[in-house]
Amino acid sequence: xxxxxxxxxxxxxxRVHGEGPSQVRAVAGVDLAVRAGELVAVMGPSGSGxxxxxxxxxxxxVPTSGRVTVAGQDLSExxxxxxxxxxxxxxxxxxxxxxxxxxxxxxxxxxLPLELDGIRPRSARAxxxxxxxxxxxxxxxxxxxxDLSGGQQQLVALARALVGExxxxxxxxxxxxxxxxxxxxxxxxxxxxxxxxxAAVVVTHDARVAAWADRTVFLRDGVVTDVAEPGDPxxxxxxxxxxxxx
Amino acid sequence: xxxxxxxLALLAERPAGAYxxxxxxxxxxxxxxxxxxxxxxxTLDRLVRxxxxxxxxxxxxxxxxxxxxxxxxxxxxxxxxxxxxxAPARDELAIKLALAVSTPGVDVRRLxxxxxxxxxxxxxxxxxxxxxxxxxxDADLAWSLVVDNLVFAAEAEIRWLDHVEARVARAxxxxxxxxxxxxxxxxxxxxxxxxxxxx
Ligand SMILES: Nc1ncnc2c1ncn2[C@@H]1O[C@H](COP(=O)(O)OP(=O)(O)OP(=O)(O)O)[C@@H](O)[C@H]1O
Ligand SMILES: [Mg+2]
Numbered sequence: 001x002x003x004x005x006x007x008x009x010x011x012x013x014x015r016v017h018g019e020g021p022s023q024v025r026a027v028a029g030v031d032l033a034v035r036a037g038e039l040v041a042v043m044g045p046s047g048s049g050x051x052x053x054x055x056x057x058x059x060x061x062v063p064t065s066g067r068v069t070v071a072g073q074d075l076s077e078x079x080x081x082x083x084x085x086x087x088x089x090x091x092x093x094x095x096x097x098x099x100x101x102x103x104x105x106x107x108x109x110x111x112l113p114l115e116l117d118g119i120r121p122r123s124a125r126a127x128x129x130x131x132x133x134x135x136x137x138x139x140x141x142x143x144x145x146x147d148l149s150g151g152q153q154q155l156v157a158l159a160r161a162l163v164g165e166x167x168x169x170x171x172x173x174x175x176x177x178x179x180x181x182x183x184x185x186x187x188x189x190x191x192x193x194x195x196x197x198x199a200a201v202v203v204t205h206d207a208r209v210a211a212w213a214d215r216t217v218f219l220r221d222g223v224v225t226d227v228a229e230p231g232d233p234x235x236x237x238x239x240x241x242x243x244x245x246x
Numbered sequence: 247x248x249x250x251x252x253x254l255a256l257l258a259e260r261p262a263g264a265y266x267x268x269x270x271x272x273x274x275x276x277x278x279x280x281x282x283x284x285x286x287x288x289t290l291d292r293l294v295r296x297x298x299x300x301x302x303x304x305x306x307x308x309x310x311x312x313x314x315x316x317x318x319x320x321x322x323x324x325x326x327x328x329x330x331x332x333a334p335a336r337d338e339l340a341i342k343l344a345l346a347v348s349t350p351g352v353d354v355r356r357l358x359x360x361x362x363x364x365x366x367x368x369x370x371x372x373x374x375x376x377x378x379x380x381x382x383x384d385a386d387l388a389w390s391l392v393v394d395n396l397v398f399a400a401e402a403e404i405r406w407l408d409h410v411e412a413r414v415a416r417a418x419x420x421x422x423x424x425x426x427x428x429x430x431x432x433x434x435x436x437x438x439x440x441x442x443x444x445x
Contacts, residue, residue: 211373230370
């Protein structure tokens with residue numbers, strides 16, 4: 001897999017929620033760079049700041065200090081409208097709480113970011129159906145979120161993040177509601193998107209998801225405590241596949 | 247398990263010589279369990295002694311072996327019985343952590359994190375190997391199942407480390423919440439950095 005330009009950077013990223021004695025430093029000085037072709041997993045206990053970090057990277061929240069650049073644009077230099085445009089065009093975001101619009105069907109939910117971006121409804125719908133089909137749920141296109149299982153909603157939310165040509169995918173627990181085979185399929189798809197040139201950050205509690213990543217960043221109390229990159233497998237195995245001898 | 251049962255399984259298929267058995271054993275176990283010729287001959291000697299294996303017609307100069315009826319019975323019993331979950335071999339990590347939580351001054355959280363990073367590295371490497379291996383034209387099922395086993399074991403270890411971390415954090419929080427003991431016993435007092443720092 002080829003690594004391209006850096007698509008997402010965080011520099012000294014800090015986010016403090018609340019004030020006074022109840023204030024929480026959810027993100028406390030994080031540096032990160034994710035290149036095109038790279039899949040980065042973020043792991044850490046509950047409350048360690050994973051969602052807070054991802055929201056900052058996606059321009060959904062504004063840091064207390066530090067900066068984020070996405071596809072070369074410094075989000076802190078953009079007004080709300082321009083930030084929203086970067087979000088729609090460049091960033092696909094999968095929310096931990098999914099955030100599907102209840103009054104829209106699955107296909108309409110997936111087409112929404114494209115339509116907001118001015119793409120004609122007919123092409124937006126076609127793209128949405130394609131994205132749903134990629135995730136194996138084309139048959140759910142005309143159902144409303146309340147009529148979908150938790151796992152099905154998760155797949156629709158993923159389709160919404162992957163639709164179009166978004167080069168940055170940020171996913172918060174994208175396999176949390178899926179059985180392990182479906183979860184595996186989803187990560188495989190994400191990996192394929194990354195290998196085709198996207199940059200992705202995936203928050204997960206699941207080591208099997210993180211195994212697909214090029215790097216795993218461990219967070220605790222808003223701080224990166226460690227980074228794991230794949231080791232050398234030769235020490236782990238005593239051999240490799242062989243030719244049949246009889 | 248044993249090399250013993252492995253050789254019985256191979257000899258049940260056809261008579262074979264020691265070298266051939268060694269090759270085939272390695273191949274069928276995904277190359278994850280290399281044997282040396284000494285192990286193979288010693289095992290064969292014992293199997294013959296126990297009446298499970300008997301000499302077969304030689305292949306030229308090379309002596310060959312085959313299963314006796316008793317050998318077939320022993321093999322059938324082995325396939326039929328589950329592998330006993332005996333007490334696991336001493337696991338260095340489990341012992342290291344058990345000692346760490348009871349030894350004052352050891353930063354257990356750090357130890358857990360360092361280990362988790364290492365295990366994650368291994369898991370990512372195995373995963374890659376597996377994805378690349380599976381992409382090969384004649385992916386070897388035996389090999390990939392053994393790699394899967396290592397991936398699952400690494401995953402289980404990471405989950406266990408998460409569990410250890412959470413339990414240690416909870417225990418530290420409970421200790422902090424309690425009023426100080428009237429007569430502290432230094433030898434057993436909690437003294438990881440974490441607890442000390444928050445006091
Ligand atoms: N809007 C907010 N106002 C106040 N505190 C917040 C807010 N959002 C998050 N926090 C706090 O920031 C910390 C990090 O929260 P965050 O949601 O980023 O954790 P997380 O790592 O995603 O956890 P989980 O694995 O449970 O999803 C927590 O202590 C949380 O209570
Ligand atoms: Mg979260």
